[in-house]
Amino acid sequence: xxxxxxxxxxxxxxxxxAFLAGTAIAAACGLVGYFLVLRAQVFTGDALSHVAxxxxxxxxxxxxDLRLGLFAATVAMALLFGALGRRARPDDVVxxxxxxxxxxxxxxxxxxxxxxxxxxxxxAGISVLFGSVFGISYSSAVVAALVAAGVAxxxxxxxxxxxxxxxxxxxxxxxxxxxxxxxxxxLALAGISAAEATQAVGSLLLLGLLAAPAGxxxxxxxxxxxxxxxxxxxxxxxxxxxxxxxxxxxxMPPSFAVMAVATAVYAATFLIRRPVGVPRTPPAVPTGx
Numbered sequence: 001x002x003x004x005x006x007x008x009x010x011x012x013x014x015x016x017x018a019f020l021a022g023t024a025i026a027a028a029c030g031l032v033g034y035f036l037v038l039r040a041q042v043f044t045g046d047a048l049s050h051v052a053x054x055x056x057x058x059x060x061x062x063x064x065d066l067r068l069g070l071f072a073a074t075v076a077m078a079l080l081f082g083a084l085g086r087r088a089r090p091d092d093v094v095x096x097x098x099x100x101x102x103x104x105x106x107x108x109x110x111x112x113x114x115x116x117x118x119x120x121x122x123x124a125g126i127s128v129l130f131g132s133v134f135g136i137s138y139s140s141a142v143v144a145a146l147v148a149a150g151v152a153x154x155x156x157x158x159x160x161x162x163x164x165x166x167x168x169x170x171x172x173x174x175x176x177x178x179x180x181x182x183x184x185x186x187l188a189l190a191g192i193s194a195a196e197a198t199q200a201v202g203s204l205l206l207l208g209l210l211a212a213p214a215g216x217x218x219x220x221x222x223x224x225x226x227x228x229x230x231x232x233x234x235x236x237x238x239x240x241x242x243x244x245x246x247x248x249x250x251x252m253p254p255s256f257a258v259m260a261v262a263t264a265v266y267a268a269t270f271l272i273r274r275p276v277g278v279p280r281t282p283p284a285v286p287t288g289x
Contacts, residue, residue, distance in 0.1 A: 009247040017141035018133040018200075018254070022239045024148035025196045026209065030235030031155040032193040033214035034228045035186060039166050044081055044187070045210045047099055048194040051077040053203040054106035055195075056128040061113040066128070070195040077102075078191035082184050131202035131255040134246070140199075148196050151189050152232070162186055163224050200239070201255040212262035213238060219269040238262045 009015040036045050055073020056066050127135070136144070165172040165179045173179045190210075197206035217231035242258030249257075 009244060012247075013138070014134050015243070015247060017136050017138055018243055019240075021136055021141040021144040021148075022133055022200050022243055022258075023236055024145040024152070025193075025200045026213075026235040026239035027232045028148040028151040028155070028193050029197050029206075029209045030213045030217075030232035031152055031159075031228060032186075032190050033210035033212075033235070034217060034231040035155075035162060035166065036190060036210055037214040037218060038163075039186075041190075042207070042211050044078070044190065045194065045207045047081070047102070048074050048078060048191060049198075049203045049206045050099070050102050050106065052194050052198040052206065053128055054102050054109060056198070056203070057106050057109035057113060061109045067195070067199075070128075070198055071192065074194045075188050075191035078187040078194075079184060082187045127202075128198060129202050129204050130253060131198065131200050131205065133200045133243070133254050136199065144196055144199055147192065151192050151196070154185075154189055158182060158185065159225070159228060201258055205255050205259050208259045208262050209235060209239075212259075212266045216266045216269045219266075220272065234265060235262075238265060 010019070033045070036042050051073050052070055055069040055071075057069070058073065059066050059069025161172070161177045162182050164175075165177050165182050169179055193210065194206055197209050200206075201209050213235035214227075214231040216234055217227040220230060221227050238261045239258055241261045243254055245257040245261070246252050246254035
C-alpha cells in the first residue's frame with residue numbers, strides 16, 4: 001500500500017503543479033473555445049498559436065520574461081484582428097494577410113536568440129512549441145491558475161450578452177448590448193487563453209484545446225448554456241486524462257496525450273446522431289435605458 005501511494009502521481013510535486021495549472025487553463029479554454037466555434041473564429045485561434053510562439057521568442061531575444069512576450073503578443077494581435085475585421089470580427093482575409101509574416105518573424109527572433117545571447121535556456125523554443133506543463137514551477141502554476149480562473153469568471157459574466165450578440169448582432173445592438181465592446185473584450189480573453197494554453201500544450205497544439213472540446217460540446221447539445229458548461233467540463237477531463245496518461249507512459253509527452261484524448265472525444269461525437277446547429281432562440285437580455 002505504501003508503495004502504491006508513493007507511486008501515485010498526485011503525491012508528486014511536479015504533477016500537482018501541472019494538475020493545478022492544467023485544470024484552470026483547460027476550463028478557461030473550454031469556455032473561450034465555445035464562443036470561438038460559435039462565432040466562426042476558430043481560425044483566429046490558429047493564428048494566435050503562431051503569434052504566441054513569435055511573442056515568446058521575441059521576449060527571449062530581448063532578454064525579458066517569456067510570459068510577458070506571450071501575453072503581450074497574443075492580446076495585442078487579437079485586438080488588432082478585431083480592429084481590422086468588420087465589426088470586431090476578424091475574417092479569414094485579415095488573418096491570412098499577416099499569417100506568413102508572423103511565422104517569419106518568429107523564425108527571425110529564435111535565430112536572434114540562439115546566435116546573439118547566452119542560451120542558458122536552450123530548450124525554450126521547443127517548450128513554447130510543444131508545452132512543458134510537467135516542468136512548471138509552483139509559483140508559475142499558481143499564477144497560471146489565477147489568470148485562467150479570472151478568464152473563466154469573466155467569460156461566465158459576459159456569456160449571456162455575448163451569446164445574444166453572436167446569434168443576432170443587429171437585434172442585440174438595437175436593444176442596447178455593447179456589441180463592439182463585447183467583441184474586443186472576447187478577443188482579448190481569447191488572446192490571454194492562448195498565452196495560457198501555450199504553457200500547457202504548446203503553441204502548435206493550443207488550437208486543439210480551444211476547438212476540440214467546444215466542437216464536441218456543440219455536437220452533443222444545441223442548448224447554449226449546457227454546451228458552454230460541457231465544453232469546459234470536457235476540456236478539464238481531457239486535460240486530466242492526458243496528464244495521467246503521460247505520467248503512466250513517461251515517453252508520451254503530456255501535450256500529445258491531452259490532444260489525443262481531445263481528438264478521440266471529438267471523433268466519438270460523430271457516432272452520436274443528433275441535430276447539429278446553433279441554439280434555436282437567443283437569451284433574453286435586458287434593454288438599455
